[in-house]
Amino acid sequence: MGKYNYSRKGLKGLTPFPFLGEVKTRVKAIQAAPDTIPQSVYNANILAKSLHPAVQHVKIAKVEDHGGAKSFTLVPDKARGTEKMAYFRASQYVSVSLNINGAPVNKPYTIRSNPKDALGSGDTSYTLTIKLTDPAYASAHILSTWKEGDQVDISGPLGDFYYQDLRDAKQVVAIAGGSGITPFYSMAAAIADGIEDFDLTILYGSRTAGGILLKDEIEAVAARSKGRVKVIHVLSHEEKEGFEHGFITAELIRKYAPQGDYSVFMCGPKAMYTFEEGEMKKLGLPKRRYRMEMSGDYLGAAQNADFPGSKKGKEYRLTVDIRGEKQTIPCKAEESLLWAMEQAGIKAPSHCRSGECGWCHSRLVSGDVYIPEDADGRRMADKKFGWIHPCCSFPLSDIELAIYPTE
Ligand code: FES
Numbered sequence: 527m528g529k530y531n532y533s534r535k536g537l538k539g540l541t542p543f544p545f546l547g548e549v550k551t552r553v554k555a556i557q558a559a560p561d562t563i564p565q566s567v568y569n570a571n572i573l574a575k576s577l578h579p580a581v582q583h584v585k586i587a588k589v590e591d592h593g594g595a596k597s598f599t600l601v602p603d604k605a606r607g608t609e610k611m612a613y614f615r616a617s618q619y620v621s622v623s624l625n626i627n628g629a630p631v632n633k634p635y636t637i638r639s640n641p642k643d644a645l646g647s648g649d650t651s652y653t654l655t656i657k658l659t660d661p662a663y664a665s666a667h668i669l670s671t672w673k674e675g676d677q678v679d680i681s682g683p684l685g686d687f688y689y690q691d692l693r694d695a696k697q698v699v700a701i702a703g704g705s706g707i708t709p710f711y712s713m714a715a716a717i718a719d720g721i722e723d724f725d726l727t728i729l730y731g732s733r734t735a736g737g738i739l740l741k742d743e744i745e746a747v748a749a750r751s752k753g754r755v756k757v758i759h760v761l762s763h764e765e766k767e768g769f770e771h772g773f774i775t776a777e778l779i780r781k782y783a784p785q786g787d788y789s790v791f792m793c794g795p796k797a798m799y800t801f802e803e804g805e806m807k808k809l810g811l812p813k814r815r816y817r818m819e820m821s822g823d824y825l826g827a828a829q830n831a832d833f834p835g836s837k838k839g840k841e842y843r844l845t846v847d848i849r850g851e852k853q854t855i856p857c858k859a860e861e862s863l864l865w866a867m868e869q870a871g872i873k874a875p876s877h878c879r880s881g882e883c884g885w886c887h888s889r890l891v892s893g894d895v896y897i898p899e900d901a902d903g904r905r906m907a908d909k910k911f912g913w914i915h916p917c918c919s920f921p922l923s924d925i926e927l928a929i930y931p932t933e
Pocket of ligand 1: 878887903915
């Protein structure tokens with residue numbers, strides 16, 4: 527073998543001459559190739575795009591009326607380029623693009639359906655269950671105008687109100703108020719189908735037994751969950767056998783909570799969260815053990831104790847700068863900068879509308895704003911360099927704001 531660590535016997539008789547022809551062949555192939563830069567897309571990018579599409583073009587395939595609420599089944603609009611619905615985690619939401627009397631608005635709605643319905647390459651769908659809210663605005667528009675066959679644009683799945691086994695206990699108590707049942711329906715269906723692996727006890731608050739949204743549907747899912755999902759109905763305005771009565775108090779939670787460690791997830795109106803925060807303290811639950819679904823408009827900022835009283839009822843001028851093009855519009859102290867822009871017909875970016883997602887991230891060029899502490903999702907660098915979330919910023923003076931819409 528000498529200095530080589532392989533046998534040279536097989537190479538005997540080989541000369542470089544046959545390879546010289548290869549150079550000519552290669553040059554010929556290069557000259558015949560098209561004069562463009564080759565494109566390549568990484569599989570990771572293809573996967574990321576399918577999981578997080580910027581927009582999903584959908585059609586309304588079915589409308590179901592629940593009385594005061596409707597369920598809309600959305601399917602991909604292949605004619606407009608959406609082949610399948612993006613997969614989602616149970617309890618995520620999409621933001622729906624609307625045009626309400628000339629105001630371009632994005633509103634978040636929970637995907638109520640089973641994540642299984644968006645799996646695979648065959649027929650895929652989402653279901654949104656939307657209830658008439660008080661005050662009514664986008665929900666009233668949707669409930670009165672959406673019909674089968676309509677085309678709608680929605681975002682990819684968003685939000686992190688889903689179960690995360692590294693963060694959450696294996697047993698979850700859900701507190702739902704009214705249409706706040708929607709994320710828990712999705713979780714329950716995912717548990718029943720083995721997509722999610724945790725136990726769920728749902729304390730579901732409604733005013734009366736007759737007004738329980740999705741009652742039959744949620745009970746049917748619980749029945750096929752092999753005991754992993756339990757539903758307890760709590761009526762605030764009616765006493766009836768077989769139902770709990772009153773509010774969802776610490777005492778009631780204790781009565782139905784599983785033994786040992788558990789997390790509490792809540793979805794409902796802001797007043798419910800304020801009440802339940804007190805109940806969590808009574809239960810002695812650490813902050814990491816309870817979470818609230820926050821997507822949706824921040825209402826009642828001017829009623830917060832730290833909102834400057836002298837500014838109530840004031841109207842200011844908001845100058846909006848979109849890549850050098852400026853427009854000045856009115857804005858009221860009680861209304862968010864995002865709301866003021868939408869009402870003026872400005873297509874400002876937004877998704878969650880609650881200060882969490884950062885999609886509306888804009889630069890405060892001048893002026894003062896009130897930002898509620900419980901909706902201040904900015905990073906330290908944002909605060910230092912004057913970036914705000916207009917969805918949760920309320921004017922306290924004339925404002926100049928630079929926004930960065932993307933198509
Ligand atoms: S829209 Fe999500 S932070 Fe403003």
